Amino acid sequence: MPWLVTCFDLLAPILGYCLAVRKLALQAGIFQEKNNKSITPQAANSSNTSNKSKENSLSTETMAPSAEEQRQEPNKDKISIRTQGIMKSPRKFAGVVIAMCGLPGRGKSQVAQCLSRRLNWNGDSTKIMSVSDYRRKRLEPYGEAVSHELFRPDHTANTALRALAQRDAMHDCAAWLTAGNSVAILDATLITRAQRAEVFDYFSGQLGYRVLFIECICDDPVVLERNYKDILRYSADYAGMDPVRAEEDLRLKITHYIRSYEPMDEKTYPRIRIDTGSMDIETCKVSGHVESSVLGFLGSVTVKPHTLYFSRHGESEFNVLGKVGGDAVLSTRGERYAQALATKFNAMRIPDLRVLTSRLRRTIATARGVEAPQEHVAALNELHAGICEGLSYEEMQEHYPQEFAWRDQDKLRYRYPWGESYIDAMQRVEPVIAELQRSDNVLVVSHQAILRCIIGFFMDKKPEELPYMEVPLHTIIRVSSQGYNYTLEFFKLPIECVNTTRVKPNNCSADRSADDALITVPPHFDIPDPWRNPGSGPTLVQQH
Numbered sequence: 261m262p263w264l265v266t267c268f269d270l271l272a273p274i275l276g277y278c279l280a281v282r283k284l285a286l287q288a289g290i291f292q293e294k295n296n297k298s299i300t301p302q303a304a305n306s307s308n309t310s311n312k313s314k315e316n317s318l319s320t321e322t323m324a325p326s327a328e329e330q331r332q333e334p335n336k337d338k339i340s341i342r343t344q345g346i347m348k349s350p351r352k353f354a355g356v357v358i359a360m361c362g363l364p365g366r367g368k369s370q371v372a373q374c375l376s377r378r379l380n381w382n383g384d385s386t387k388i389m390s391v392s393d394y395r396r397k398r399l400e401p402y403g404e405a406v407s408h409e410l411f412r413p414d415h416t417a418n419t420a421l422r423a424l425a426q427r428d429a430m431h432d433c434a435a436w437l438t439a440g441n442s443v444a445i446l447d448a449t450l451i452t453r454a455q456r457a458e459v460f461d462y463f464s465g466q467l468g469y470r471v472l473f474i475e476c477i478c479d480d481p482v483v484l485e486r487n488y489k490d491i492l493r494y495s496a497d498y499a500g501m502d503p504v505r506a507e508e509d510l511r512l513k514i515t516h517y518i519r520s521y522e523p524m525d526e527k528t529y530p531r532i533r534i535d536t537g538s539m540d541i542e543t544c545k546v547s548g549h550v551e552s553s554v555l556g557f558l559g560s561v562t563v564k565p566h567t568l569y570f571s572r573h574g575e576s577e578f579n580v581l582g583k584v585g586g587d588a589v590l591s592t593r594g595e596r597y598a599q600a601l602a603t604k605f606n607a608m609r610i611p612d613l614r615v616l617t618s619r620l621r622r623t624i625a626t627a628r629g630v631e632a633p634q635e636h637v638a639a640l641n642e643l644h645a646g647i648c649e650g651l652s653y654e655e656m657q658e659h660y661p662q663e664f665a666w667r668d669q670d671k672l673r674y675r676y677p678w679g680e681s682y683i684d685a686m687q688r689v690e691p692v693i694a695e696l697q698r699s700d701n702v703l704v705v706s707h708q709a710i711l712r713c714i715i716g717f718f719m720d721k722k723p724e725e726l727p728y729m730e731v732p733l734h735t736i737i738r739v740s741s742q743g744y745n746y747t748l749e750f751f752k753l754p755i756e757c758v759n760t761t762r763v764k765p766n767n768c769s770a771d772r773s774a775d776d777a778l779i780t781v782p783p784h785f786d787i788p789d790p791w792r793n794p795g796s797g798p799t800l801v802q803q804h
């Protein structure tokens with residue numbers, strides 16, 4: 261029956277096509293489900309979103325075909341015609357996708373993390389979707405260890421698996437932006453033109469978001485060697501693998517990548533190329549406020565490991581009295597801390613150490629003995645308490661009980677009359693943070709609120725957590741980079757001091773009693789320096 265055979269010949273490609281379509285539909289389905297959850301809460305309060313949500317569902321149905329499928333797709337043009345209406349979406353200016361490109365070990369993840377921290381700090385809610393995480397998730401059911409075989413360009417099944425992982429990440433980027441966030445960072449390799457075209461078509465063509473490609477390149481063998489070591493140390497792919505085998509595997513994996521690598525020379529997309537060895541930056545078609553900020557942030561990015569030291573000033577006479585703000589001098593115990601700090605740092609002989617202090621007397625006096633160039637920066641001054649400068653918490657409760665309660669209700673946003681809020685302080689210290697991001701071996705001597713902000717930045721704290729972070733007196737704090745994260749260590753020097761941490765009280769209402777307001781005020785003394793002025797004898801003031 262030769263006609264039957266012919267029939268099968270005809271059917272086979274159609275069957276294959278149907279399967280591919282089903283796969284796509286399935287993925288669109290998965291995406292929509294996630295989408296639902298994120299849209300509903302948002303739609304609840306906007307005036308009328310019935311049109312918008314219709315658009316959302318439309319755009320998700322027209323999923324981008326993968327690079328392979330695109331090549332086989334004879335009527336690719338039809339798709340772009342169909343999606344043209346959606347390109348005029350009002351969300352065109354709402355979200356930005358930053359797509360990282362480049363070979364492994366070029367510092368893409370570090371750059372992505374640095375950008376994400378700065379963008380979040382500035383109120384552009386940003387999240388990184390790392391394709392390698394999605395790839396590991398897809399592989400999990402098979403229980404296979406990741407090996408370089410996965411990255412061979414001639415292995416079709418594995419290439420498809422990696423393409424799926426990339427699309428998982430792309431879906432989550434889209435979901436993140438649909439939920440009303442500003443920036444999604446796709447941490448991928450995107451080493452071929454086809455992959456970049458897929459990303460651009462999906463986000464820009466179909467969903468109407470702005471796309472910015474950042475390509476990381478690097479030819480510096482020293483930097484590369486260091487980055488490879490970091491990958492072997494921190495990447496989940498090599499956790500628990502024999503080091504020699506892991507190193508061999510990574511080399512082979514990079515060789516596979518280099519075989520299919522097509523440097524980014526497209527002139528049609530907004531893109532930035534950054535050489536993470538020399539920190540040279542090249543741009544093409546970059547516009548938009550987020551993109552311009554990103555370009556600025558890249559100027560203070562570093563992929564080199566670095567270490568920063570922080571300390572509050574030694575205990576001041578105001579600390580002893582439990583007062584905030586002001587420009588008091590150190591107490592006797594504070595001076596002892598200053599000496600101990602200098603002795604410690606001078607003994608460590610840290611190469612090219614620099615010291616930054618605020619312009620207030622207590623930080624300058626604390627750092628004076630440290631043998632290193634010193635800079636006094638106004639941006640490091642303590643959060644200004646306005647009308648409450650120089651008051652103790654008891655006095656605040658007495659004179660401004662309403663202000664005191666409001667501050668407890670929202671310590672992050674509360675701004676002292678004629679003074680500052682934590683939000684203000686976060687913005688004020690940003691230039692210092694930018695400098696610290698690219699600096700190594702700097703000692704910053706500053707104040708409680710300001711150090712909460714700076715250390716919180718490096719530790720990826722949420723803004724709401726900052727005002728309650730503990731930054732004790734007489735303690736050296738070391739922040740050092742580990743891959744793209746930071747580790748935090750405290751070294752308490754054995755010199756007594758008061759505790760200045762005031763925990764949020766349970767009752768924050770404006771009509772609370774003075775006792776309720778003051779219950780968490782830490783103990784302090786009633787004269788400025790009981791150790792220098794003995795005589796009347798110090799009295800510890802304690803609330804409870």
Ligand SMILES: *[C@@H]1O[C@H](CO)[C@@H](O)[C@H](O)[C@H]1NC(C)=O
Nearest residue numbers: 292293294295296297298300
């Ligand atoms: C998504 O929305 C559809 C209808 O709008 C609803 O039937 C479905 O239950 C929703 N799914 C989830 C996960 O919320």
Ligand SMILES: *[C@@H]1O[C@H](CO)[C@@H](O)[C@H](O)[C@H]1NC(C)=O
Nearest residue numbers: 304305306307308309310311
């Ligand atoms: C939104 O528009 C639909 C019809 O377009 C209307 O039925 C609905 O009441 C509107 N909702 C709000 C919250 O305005």
Ligand SMILES: *[C@@H]1O[C@H](CO)[C@@H](O)[C@H](O)[C@H]1NC(C)=O
Nearest residue numbers: 307308309310311312314315
């Ligand atoms: C929805 O879109 C249609 C045409 O696209 C328009 O006529 C209608 O006013 C829109 N409704 C709302 C509530 O925006």
Ligand SMILES: *[C@@H]1O[C@H](CO)[C@@H](O)[C@H](O)[C@H]1NC(C)=O
Nearest residue numbers: 494495496742743744745746
């Ligand atoms: C960074 O920190 C996260 C969460 O703490 C952790 O999952 C990840 O493995 C860390 N990455 C590196 C490179 O240290």
Ligand SMILES: *[C@@H]1O[C@H](CO)[C@@H](O)[C@H](O)[C@H]1NC(C)=O
Nearest residue numbers: 730732759760761762763782
């Ligand atoms: C300071 O007080 C806070 C709140 O009572 C407490 O959590 C913290 O452990 C104290 N710190 C020291 C060094 O005693």
Ligand SMILES: *[C@@H]1O[C@H](CO)[C@@H](O)[C@H](O)[C@H]1NC(C)=O
Nearest residue numbers: 766767768769771772773776
């Ligand atoms: C706070 O104190 C006020 C006045 O004493 C009282 O009415 C209120 O219930 C208290 N609130 C809390 C949360 O304890």
Ligand SMILES: CC(=O)N[C@H]1CO[C@H](CO)[C@@H](O)[C@@H]1O
Nearest residue numbers: 300301302303304305306307
């Ligand atoms: C979650 C949220 O903000 N809900 C608000 C939506 O708007 C109504 C009135 O317009 C408020 O009462 C809700 O609190």
